[in-house]
Amino acid sequence: MTALEETAVTPAVTTPALDALDALESEAIHVFREVAGEFDRPVILFSGGKDSTLLVHLAIKAFAPAKVPFGLLHVDTGHNYPEVIEFRDRVAAQYGLRLDVARVEDYLADGRLVERADGTRNPLQTQPLLDAIAEHRFDAVFGGGRRDEERARAKERIMSLRDAFGRWDPRKQRPELWNLYNGRHAPGEHVRVFPISNWTELDVWRYIRREGIELPSIYYAHEREVFRRDGMWLAEGPWGGARDGEKLERRSIRYRTVGDGSCTGAVESTAITLDEVIAEVTASRLTERGATRADDRLSEAAMEDRKKEGYF
Amino acid sequence: MVDTATPRDLLRFATAGSVDDGKSTLVGRLLYDTKSVLADQIEAVERASVDKGMSTPDLSLLVDGLRAEREQGITIDVAYRYFGTPTREFVLADTPGHVQYTRNTVTGASTAELAVLLVDARNGVVSQTRRHAAVLSLLRVPRLVLAINKIDLIEYDEAKIADIEREFTELTRSLGFDDATVQVIPLSALVGDNVASRSGHTPWYTGPTLLEHLESVPVEGPDTTAPFRMPVQYVIRPRTDELHDYRGYAGQVASGTVRPGDEVVVLPEGHRTTVSEVRTSDGPLAAAGAGLSVTVLLADDIDAPRGALIAAASDVPEVTSEIDATLCWLAEKPLLPGARLLLKHGTRTTQVIVGTLGSRLDTETVSYAPAPEKLEINDIGRVSLRVADPLPVDAYARVRTTGGFLLIDPPTGNTLAAGLVGDPLAAVPAAG
Numbered sequence: 001m002t003a004l005e006e007t008a009v010t011p012a013v014t015t016p017a018l019d020a021l022d023a024l025e026s027e028a029i030h031v032f033r034e035v036a037g038e039f040d041r042p043v044i045l046f047s048g049g050k051d052s053t054l055l056v057h058l059a060i061k062a063f064a065p066a067k068v069p070f071g072l073l074h075v076d077t078g079h080n081y082p083e084v085i086e087f088r089d090r091v092a093a094q095y096g097l098r099l100d101v102a103r104v105e106d107y108l109a110d111g112r113l114v115e116r117a118d119g120t121r122n123p124l125q126t127q128p129l130l131d132a133i134a135e136h137r138f139d140a141v142f143g144g145g146r147r148d149e150e151r152a153r154a155k156e157r158i159m160s161l162r163d164a165f166g167r168w169d170p171r172k173q174r175p176e177l178w179n180l181y182n183g184r185h186a187p188g189e190h191v192r193v194f195p196i197s198n199w200t201e202l203d204v205w206r207y208i209r210r211e212g213i214e215l216p217s218i219y220y221a222h223e224r225e226v227f228r229r230d231g232m233w234l235a236e237g238p239w240g241g242a243r244d245g246e247k248l249e250r251r252s253i254r255y256r257t258v259g260d261g262s263c264t265g266a267v268e269s270t271a272i273t274l275d276e277v278i279a280e281v282t283a284s285r286l287t288e289r290g291a292t293r294a295d296d297r298l299s300e301a302a303m304e305d306r307k308k309e310g311y312f
Numbered sequence: 313m314v315d316t317a318t319p320r321d322l323l324r325f326a327t328a329g330s331v332d333d334g335k336s337t338l339v340g341r342l343l344y345d346t347k348s349v350l351a352d353q354i355e356a357v358e359r360a361s362v363d364k365g366m367s368t369p370d371l372s373l374l375v376d377g378l379r380a381e382r383e384q385g386i387t388i389d390v391a392y393r394y395f396g397t398p399t400r401e402f403v404l405a406d407t408p409g410h411v412q413y414t415r416n417t418v419t420g421a422s423t424a425e426l427a428v429l430l431v432d433a434r435n436g437v438v439s440q441t442r443r444h445a446a447v448l449s450l451l452r453v454p455r456l457v458l459a460i461n462k463i464d465l466i467e468y469d470e471a472k473i474a475d476i477e478r479e480f481t482e483l484t485r486s487l488g489f490d491d492a493t494v495q496v497i498p499l500s501a502l503v504g505d506n507v508a509s510r511s512g513h514t515p516w517y518t519g520p521t522l523l524e525h526l527e528s529v530p531v532e533g534p535d536t537t538a539p540f541r542m543p544v545q546y547v548i549r550p551r552t553d554e555l556h557d558y559r560g561y562a563g564q565v566a567s568g569t570v571r572p573g574d575e576v577v578v579l580p581e582g583h584r585t586t587v588s589e590v591r592t593s594d595g596p597l598a599a600a601g602a603g604l605s606v607t608v609l610l611a612d613d614i615d616a617p618r619g620a621l622i623a624a625a626s627d628v629p630e631v632t633s634e635i636d637a638t639l640c641w642l643a644e645k646p647l648l649p650g651a652r653l654l655l656k657h658g659t660r661t662t663q664v665i666v667g668t669l670g671s672r673l674d675t676e677t678v679s680y681a682p683a684p685e686k687l688e689i690n691d692i693g694r695v696s697l698r699v700a701d702p703l704p705v706d707a708y709a710r711v712r713t714t715g716g717f718l719l720i721d722p723p724t725g726n727t728l729a730a731g732l733v734g735d736p737l738a739a740v741p742a743a744g
Contacts, residue, residue: 018603020322020401029605030564033545037618037659062605064593065558066550147392154391161725173389174727175419175642178716179564180656184725198403200394 021207025058028195030179031158032062035140035193036069038183042140042193045129046072046099048080048088049258050215051144054196054204056091057213059142071098073138075129077121078105079239079261087216100136102128119240120263130166133190140183142193148200158197164188201256202281209274220277221254221269232265256281320396321531326405326420328448329430330440334461338430338501339393339406342523345508348395390419399527414675414690415642417444418730421451422716425531428457428522433466433498436476442483443675449487450638450673450692450737451730452712455529456484456494459522464500468513473498486678488739495529497522538602539627540568540576541706541714543658544620548607560591560607561616566658566713568624570608571599575625578616579704584625586611602713619660621704621714629704629714635697637717638708638737639687640730645721647687647695653728654720655699663700664719670694673737680742687729694735707734 018026035042044059046052059068072092076085092099104124107113113124133141147154157173159181174182183191196204208215226233226249227242233253239262242248253266254277267284271277329335343349393404405420421427427448431441448456458480466472477496484494497506498517505511508523520528548560570576574587589609590597600606608622616622623629641647647666655664671680673692680694687693708715719729 018321018601020320023322023603026564026603026605030545033562033605034659037546061593062562063546063548065552065555066548148394151391154393155389170389175390175415175730177419177422177718177727177730178713179423180658180716180718182656182718182720182725182727184654184720186725198392198394200396200401202396203401 021203021210024196024199024203025061025207027179027198028058029062031181031193031195032059032142034181035142035159035183036063039140039191041136041138042070042142043073043100043136043138044068044070044142045144046074046088046092047258048074048084048091048216049144050204050208050219051146051196053091053213053215054199054207055142055144056095056097057211058195060095068095068097071100073100073102073132073136073141075102075125075132076104077125077260078103078108079121079237081216081218081237081258081261083218084216084258087214100132102132104128118262120260121239122260122263125260126166133166138190139185140191140193142195144196145194146199146201146204147194147197156194156197158194159183160192160194161185162190162192166190168192202278205274205278205281209278216258218255218258221252221272223250223252224266225249226251226253226266233268234265235261237261320398320400322401322403323425323526323529323531324403324405324423325426325428325526326407326417326424326453327428327430328407328417328420328444329459329461330432330438333430333432334501335406335430338428338459338461338499338507339404341501341504341507342404343393343395345504345523346395346397348393390416397523397527400531402526414443414447414640414692417447418451418640418642421448421453422730424451424453426455426457426526426529427453428459430459430461431476431480433460433463433469433473433476436472437479437483439676441480442678445480445483445487446673446675446678446737446740447640447692449484449489449739450640450732452709452736454493456489457522457525458494458496459501460496460498461501463498463505463514464503468498468511470514470516483678486739487737495519495525497525538567538711539629539706540570540574540622540624541566541629541711542570542606542608542622543660543714544616544618544622545659546618547616558609559613560609561620561622562605562607563622563659564605565600565602567602567711569599569601570606570622572596576610576622577625577628578610578614579621579623579629580631580702581615581620582631583612583614583616585614619658621658621660623704629706629711631702631704633699633702635699635703635705635733636694636735637697638692638694638732638735639719640732641687641689641691641693641728642730643721643726643728644689645728646689647729648685652722654722655697655703655717655731656720657703657705657717658714660701660703661720662703665698667696667698670696671742673740678740680740697731705733707736708732709734709736709738 044055104121145153155170157176185191224235226235227246252270254269255266271280327335391406393406395402407416407420429444460473460476499506506521510521542563542565544561544563546562548562550558570590572587572589577584588611590600591607649666649669651666653664654661669683671694672684674681706714715733717731718727721728
């Protein structure tokens with residue numbers, strides 16, 4: 001059996017493997033560079049939240065010392081915290097990145113969209129997003145989605161083809177082999193790209209600590225007037241406030257995700273440093289979406305259904 | 313979830329097994345026992361289990377995320393799961409055992425450093441086990457675990473488990489696996505025997521629990537004996553006054569190590585030059601190994617566009633337009649000789665004409681059968697290919713990254729096949 005000996009799968013002499021954060025960073029940079037090499041008009045979806053801020057940081061590292069060869073797009077529901085919008089604009093200006101903003105409120109003003117009975121505008125983002133993609137002819141759209149967020153997201157590819165309607169078909173996904181990404185698409189179609197697919201919430205926070213990345217202040221504990229609904233702390237805003245029986249109280253809270261103010265809840269917290277945030281995330285018995293996203297609780301397959309319509 | 317101050321490494325592993333071997337339950341058990349399942353996820357599963365009229369929580373619901381999966385109680389597609397322990401982080405490619413078995417196992421195995429293959433202790437090694445083991449060997453997954461599941465259902469019968477182990481070891485030897493890379497663990501995912509904690513029912517078993525093994529198995533770092541390879545992804549040219557002449561070749565080191573001063577060849581043209589600097593945005597490096605995304609600067613001003621391969625001058629891959637390869641055919645549309653397709657290798661995509669089909673792997677008997685007329689979904693077969701532009705290729709058995717490629721359907725853009733240069737299953741005999 002000499003043939004057998006020749007092909008034996010023997011571990012070769014090795015040097016130590018990359019540590020987990022280095023491996024994740026290298027993978028994300030690889031994805032950014034692949035897209036820059038293969039697509040004509042990529043864009044980064046940037047909300048000012050921690051995941052998309054991480055994307056901008058990784059993109060800058062991928063192309064340094066040259067500029068990032070694409071711009072930013074934000075779908076603004078009109079229900080965002082002023083601190084986050086200020087941060088969004090400041091980051092774009094600081095790195096000289098073009099920022100396009102698609103506004104849900106423009107659609108509400110001219111009747112293309114109508115306000116939902118429950119007041120949330122998260123599902124209303126899909127149409128402005130798809131319109132902006134079509135208008136700018138973006139062919140690759142980077143998102144900060146991570147597979148650990150949600151069961152439907154766990155099935156998402158790093159490069160995921162969307163049809164001319166922006167739809168995701170989980171049954172027709174291309175197999176992703178080695179680090180060879182197939183981004184081919186027909187005119188009118190586009191590809192959603194998730195460079196931090198393999199990161200967990202804790203990886204994100206550890207990396208933010210390691211790299212010293214600035215975030216909007218609402219990620220750290222601060223006092224705010226909030227009321228309790230459905231087990232979450234919600235703040236008052238243009239989207240409404242406490243209803244019958246819901247009492248406004250001043251609490252020390254922070255946000256784990258940044259999204260539409262009407263459906264993004266805060267968690268009680270005293271964590272004002274990165275170490276404290278990491279300790280809190282480590283000890284948490286709730287996932288970030290379960291704890292703070294009302295729209296994911298709408299049904300068993302809420303995220304999957306929205307993704308099929310073109311949502312992120 | 314765990315956080316420690318010291319950097320931890322990352323183990324990417326995959327599961328494989330037939331439909332009712334309890335794969336989802338094992339994955340659910342691993343997540344549950346490492347406290348990676350949080351209260352709201354458990355509550356969601358409990359709620360859904362009650363809705364379905366079940367008396368105990370169905371752990372498979374933790375992993376079956378799509379509507380159609382929950383409706384049919386099956387897993388449709390590969391899903392990725394994340395968990396950590398104080399020593400290591402894990403990325404788990406959870407592959408379905410159903411219908412499109414080879415396709416999904418190939419996908420999960422292509423990035424895995426270890427695969428957990430499940431069998432039902434009542435059935436032992438079945439044809440599906442042989443098929444999966446052959447695919448894992450073909451893709452050169454470095455390490456294998458055989459999880460003999462449901463041992464509670466055979467009354468923890470030591471002799472029966474020893475029989476399964478013997479049969480499996482014979483199989484992996486015939487596929488070229490070194491015994492040191494194969495671990496057999498008897499366990500029960502449902503009860504929790506030998507998954508995260510040692511079972512009181514198997515005093516005769518002296519090996520590690522599954523979790524202990526996953527935590528302690530060496531993660532394959534960069535292979536220092538492999539030659540340096542780096543496909544050029546993107547040329548970084550800042551075009552600013554102070555960086556007027558800066559031209560950096562960006563890429564992820566595919567194999568080996570690169571250091572300033574190394575002699576390299578830029579392929580396919582074959583220009584020789586020297587590496588003047590290896591850097592990331594954090595600064596210059598003394599060396600970079602496989603897996604690291606870097607920027608390489610070269611001493612001479614030569615043409616190295618996206619699609620080029622920078623390789624060690626001391627060990628240059630063959631540049632050829634005739635490639636003998638093994639294909640895992642992943643698409644519904646069959647492959648016929650003469651097909652005109654696209655081939656993606658590294659960062660280069662080129663046209664390819666499929667020549668003759670060679671032998672096809674009979675995954676039932678794990679032997680090579682005579683050439684078929686066409687390759688159909690889930691088939692593994694040998695082909696000759698003619699590419700429009702000569703490509704620098706390594707044998708897959710030697711360098712996993714520069715030996716692998718995709719075949720793509722030009723009209724739809726769909727990925728049709730995973731291609732492996734050469735014959736990574738050379739140990740497998742011909743049928744008859």
